[in-house]
Amino acid sequence: MGKIIAIANQKGGVGKTTTAVNLAACLAEEGKKVLMVDLDPQGNTTSGLGARVNDRNSVYDAMMGRTAVKDCIQDTEVKKLKLIGSDIRLAGAEVELVSVDEREFYLKKLLTAEKDSFDFILVDCPPSLSLLTLNAMAAADSVLIPIQCEYYALEGVSSLMNTISRVRKTINPHLDIEGILLTMLDGRTNLGLQVVDQVKKHFKKSVFATMIPRNVRLGEAPSHGEPINVYDPKSSGSVAYHALAKEVMARNRKKK
Numbered sequence: 001m002g003k004i005i006a007i008a009n010q011k012g013g014v015g016k017t018t019t020a021v022n023l024a025a026c027l028a029e030e031g032k033k034v035l036m037v038d039l040d041p042q043g044n045t046t047s048g049l050g051a052r053v054n055d056r057n058s059v060y061d062a063m064m065g066r067t068a069v070k071d072c073i074q075d076t077e078v079k080k081l082k083l084i085g086s087d088i089r090l091a092g093a094e095v096e097l098v099s100v101d102e103r104e105f106y107l108k109k110l111l112t113a114e115k116d117s118f119d120f121i122l123v124d125c126p127p128s129l130s131l132l133t134l135n136a137m138a139a140a141d142s143v144l145i146p147i148q149c150e151y152y153a154l155e156g157v158s159s160l161m162n163t164i165s166r167v168r169k170t171i172n173p174h175l176d177i178e179g180i181l182l183t184m185l186d187g188r189t190n191l192g193l194q195v196v197d198q199v200k201k202h203f204k205k206s207v208f209a210t211m212i213p214r215n216v217r218l219g220e221a222p223s224h225g226e227p228i229n230v231y232d233p234k235s236s237g238s239v240a241y242h243a244l245a246k247e248v249m250a251r252n253r254k255k256k
Helices: 016-029 044-048 059-063 088-097 103-112 131-139 157-170 190-206 216-224 236-255
Strands: 003-007 034-038 073-075 081-084 120-124 142-148 176-185 207-213
Touching: 003 016, 003 131, 016 034, 016 044, 016 081, 016 120, 016 142, 016 176, 016 216, 016 236, 034 044, 044 216, 059 088, 059 103, 088 131, 103 120, 103 131, 131 157, 142 157, 176 190, 176 236, 190 207, 207 236, 216 236
Parallel strands: 003 120, 003 142, 034 081, 034 120, 142 176, 176 207
Antiparallel strands: 073 081
């Protein structure tokens, strides 16, 4: 049975979608069967994998019961990596679901049917603590939290941790922390290194050993619709995300 990992941080610009796209692609390149679910109405994960959706095959159509989830799964150019894409219509799901019973469990009902078909299902959450993010946490086994190596790194993370705590008490008692990922690290600056120390002191063993550096090629890859391991496999960004994929795999072998 596969593992569902939500990638979440309500603070924007922390490398959440970059991590979703490139971790998924690197896990697939390591031989794992991976499903990437774009739960952000901006659809950046979808475009970052060179894909598009129509009015029949997005995660919105599946959540609204208009299309079977299996018919929303697309191939990508990365072997073993599949995608359920998103577009701006998903923003309407918040309004449509707000008065519905068990509205937090719509995504879980969809993904439970697919868990046996994949080793990992990654869910890219919107940059907010919204109903969509709650759906991801209700469906997930764990949450991976990217934190940018900058002055306000921990700002908002306490809110996310409080949300995770409430989710455990109410809708998903088994939700775990997959890990804290430090992103956009500039090792030449004292500030970046100070943030690393601060986060490690605060979160201890939850912090991944792998840290994602600032890398121009990581910023360029989405405009070409390719993950970094396809766009520039020898770049420092690609090396880092491959290391992260191996670390995620190793952590999950230990837990079994």
